[in-house]
Amino acid sequence: MTKQKNDTLQGTLALLVLKTLAQGPMHGWGITLHIQQISDQVLRVEEGSLYPALHRMEQEGWITAEWGLSGNKRRARYYRLTTAGRKQLAAEEQNWKELTKAVARVLNFAGGRA
Amino acid sequence: MRLIRRLRALFGREKLSADLEEELRFHLAMREQLNAEEGMPRADAREDAVRRFGNITRTKEAMREIDLFTFPERIGQDIRLALRGFRRNPAFTVTAIATLALGIGATTAVFSAVDRILFRALPYAQADRIVSVGLVQSLEREEFMTGGFYFDWLDHQRPFAAMASQGTMVHPCDLVENNPVRLGCIPIQAGFLPMLDISPVLGHNFLPFEDQPGGPRVALISYSLWSVNAHRKTYFFGLLPTAW
Numbered sequence: 575m576t577k578q579k580n581d582t583l584q585g586t587l588a589l590l591v592l593k594t595l596a597q598g599p600m601h602g603w604g605i606t607l608h609i610q611q612i613s614d615q616v617l618r619v620e621e622g623s624l625y626p627a628l629h630r631m632e633q634e635g636w637i638t639a640e641w642g643l644s645g646n647k648r649r650a651r652y653y654r655l656t657t658a659g660r661k662q663l664a665a666e667e668q669n670w671k672e673l674t675k676a677v678a679r680v681l682n683f684a685g686g687r688a
Numbered sequence: 689m690r691l692i693r694r695l696r697a698l699f700g701r702e703k704l705s706a707d708l709e710e711e712l713r714f715h716l717a718m719r720e721q722l723n724a725e726e727g728m729p730r731a732d733a734r735e736d737a738v739r740r741f742g743n744i745t746r747t748k749e750a751m752r753e754i755d756l757f758t759f760p761e762r763i764g765q766d767i768r769l770a771l772r773g774f775r776r777n778p779a780f781t782v783t784a785i786a787t788l789a790l791g792i793g794a795t796t797a798v799f800s801a802v803d804r805i806l807f808r809a810l811p812y813a814q815a816d817r818i819v820s821v822g823l824v825q826s827l828e829r830e831e832f833m834t835g836g837f838y839f840d841w842l843d844h845q846r847p848f849a850a851m852a853s854q855g856t857m858v859h860p861c862d863l864v865e866n867n868p869v870r871l872g873c874i875p876i877q878a879g880f881l882p883m884l885d886i887s888p889v890l891g892h893n894f895l896p897f898e899d900q901p902g903g904p905r906v907a908l909i910s911y912s913l914w915s916v917n918a919h920r921k922t923y924f925f926g927l928l929p930t931a932w
Contacts, residue, residue, distance in 0.1 A: 601714070602711060602714075603714060603715045603718040603719070606715070620740070620741065620742030620743075621719070621740050621742065622742040622743065622744060622747040623747070625712065625715075625747055625751065626747060626750035626751050630754050633754060633755070648714060648717070649710065649714070650711075651707065651711045651714075
């Protein structure tokens, strides 16, 4: 059960990361800040869990990483979306929409009965 | 391309770990700095950064696991993909397989046969000076010699440092005793082995008096026959060929 939850969370995190990187290359810290700010602090995962997710996505070929200089002149690892990553983002966004629509329908139905 | 990336991740473990170390340090430093800018005391800013990050060791382990576990699974996928590709494009498949088969076949042939025959020296002293002499004619391409001519040659030849002969036939000469073995015996002259600079490990080569009509019927056995029958002190042969 916990595993299931974790998997869903991983998938969601991947979607959020891909969406964030769609705006341009970004380092891990930047992705963390972006997701937290945009989601109004609601989506707060352990910050460390972002890095395995990034690594897995790199292995899948959805993103590539290279070292660059951050705004304050520190070396940072910048992630960039690949073409495969863009396709994956489109597919996952579609999945997500269908999933939430289905869940919403179930919730509304149950709500109507209660 | 994906395979290369995965191999690099799997085997370039140290590089990964140094990169990861630096990346995580950067993240913690940035969080600490943000906390400090928001007015948190320095010690708290650091502690909060570490707390928010979660278990660093577990993060590193998770990344290593990704490399270890995705690898075999992906290899399987790559193989299946390749096989499907083969099926879709039979012409390419046949060409590729034929190329591999020829390559492997030719290499095997060179190393198992041609290498011995063409490239390696004969296992005899002065192999470059050994020749086989005899008569040839249109029906029998392999040189041969008849006894009378041969002894004329042997007595009067000058070009060669040594000359010796062996019989043309392999005679059955069975090892009798408790465990009989069928062997092949080749008659040779006493000078044959010395000509090739071969001397027996045990015992002695044929002596001049043994190499004469009506001489004793004696045999030399090969090293391999001796080594599998090393416990035998004496060997009894049946049907040892008569002197020729």
